[in-house]
Amino acid sequence: MPPSVKRFLTPVAIVAAGLAMIGALVAVSGVVSVRASSGHWAITRWFLSFSMARSVSTDSLDVTVPETLDDPAMILRGAGHYQTGCYACHGNPTTPHPRVAAAMLPPPPYLPDVTAQWEPEELFTIVKHGVKMAGMPAWPTEARDAREDEVWAVVAFLRAFPGLSESEYRELVWGDLEEGRAALSAAGIERAHVQTCVRCHGVDGNGRGAGAFPLLAGQSREYLAASLRAYASGGRPSGMMEPIAAELTAAEVDALAEYFAAQTPRPSEPRSPDGQAIARGALIAREGVPARHVPSCIDCHGPGKAVENEEYPRLAGQPAWYLVTQLELFASGARAGTERANLMHEVADTLTEDQMADVAAYYAAVPAE
Incomplete structure (x- = not known):
């Protein structure tokens, strides 16, 4: 190494070592607070927000947006998952800022206030991959690329969300849940978590119309039970179904399979006129x-x-x-x-x-x- 380069690098190395030692001492001392209640410095908030926006923008460069984001059936599918998987942090028109989530750092935003800031491909990237150090999880399937159709359904809903009134949101998300709860209770299925199946699949298992959900009515008990077990194990990937199925007891799996198998399929209009x-x-x-x-x-x-x-x-x-x-x-x-x-x-x-x-x-x- 030439002497002139060595003379330049030596003080640089000393400064770097000194900074590393100072950083280590600060970390060991515990003076850097990790308390969510302490908030961030303004410069820290800006830096983290800026870094996230740039990262999301870069990660979404190769994402192709489908032409079906305005499809009512896709929006309906996304709405059901939003209430199950997203509401607790991001709120809904009745409770825009859930109290527990509001105490997080950073606090999760009420999404109708911020979705316009993001392009569809950027929303897709956030929903699919989550956000580090923000409590935002990645899409809950082991094979991350397996169910991009579900991620896009959530994006479709998020784009429609800002324009929904409280009553429109309730109808989109809940459907005939109250009627369904009564029917499931009569069948011995009591737990509220389990009864939410009818939010998407309908009280009669015919999917609430619009062709948004697969029909359960008339399927065999064996097939329905095997499918729920496959969802629970992750063998049949679905970020929408896996978290629900994983919470079911063996008795609830059998009861749900029995209930929906007993429902009568009803004719539906084919969506393809071809x-x-x-x-x-x-x-x-x-x-x-x-x-x-x-x-x-x-x-x-x-x-x-x-x-x-x-x-x-x-x-x-x-x-x-x-x-x-x-x-x-x-x-x-x-x-x-x-x-x-x-x-x-x-x-x-x-x-x-x-x-x-x-x-x-x-x-x-x-x-x-």
């Missing part, structure tokens, strides 16, 4: 795709004949978006479920995106059995 897609999907459902070694769907999932195994779901009447999402999850390897879920991986791996959409359009157009 008759050609439905016809193509019907052919796949009946005959499979022989060139790709894909078997028929009807043999396992109906309609028109008894389902081969009670742990296989009945697909007639299910929303097309839901069926496509499940096929994509199987294809990505993220979805498990019942003991025979592995049979679907080979099928989903082989179908093209267009074929997935076609067969989903067909089943969505078939009246639920």
Whole structure:
């Protein structure tokens, strides 16, 4: 090393070592308060807020925003999760600033006041990945990329949230919960946490209309119970369902499966008016795709004949978006479920995106059995 460089670096190294020693002494002394009640210095607040905004902006550069954020069904799905997973910190029109959360540092904001500050892709980044040192968790699935559809549903709701009145929020989030609680209580399902199932799936298991939620009515007890157990274990990823299913007792799983299996499916209007897609999907459902070694769907999932195994779901009447999402999850390897879920991986791996959409359009157009 040249002497001139050495003469320059020596005092720099001494200063750096001195600063490190001072930092260590400050940390050891405990004089830096970690009390949430003490607040932040103004410069600290600015620095943390600025750093967060820049980080979120950078992290969201490669995020592609879907064209469906104004879809009422997507907003409805996001609303249900918001009340379950987000309200306790971020409030709702009745309680904008929950008292316990308001004592956090930093206090979680009431979201209608701040969502306009963020682009949709930035909201997606925050909801999916959370925020360090702010108490904001990442999306609660072990496979972080597995359920981006759920994250986008929350983003869709957050964009609609500022324009909702208290009564509109209540209707969107709660639906027919009171009627549902009475029905579930009569079935011996008493715990309020468990009764919130009807907030999304409807008191009759038909999903509250709008094609926002999968239909539970008419599914077998075996399939419903196996699905809840798969959600609870994380084998079937869902940031919306996992936290709920994980809190269920074995008796509650059985009772819920019994209740929804006993409900009668009701006809719903198919959301896809594309008759050609439905016809193509019907052919796949009946005959499979022989060139790709894909078997028929009807043999396992109906309609028109008894389902081969009670742990296989009945697909007639299910929303097309839901069926496509499940096929994509199987294809990505993220979805498990019942003991025979592995049979679907080979099928989903082989179908093209267009074929997935076609067969989903067909089943969505078939009246639920």
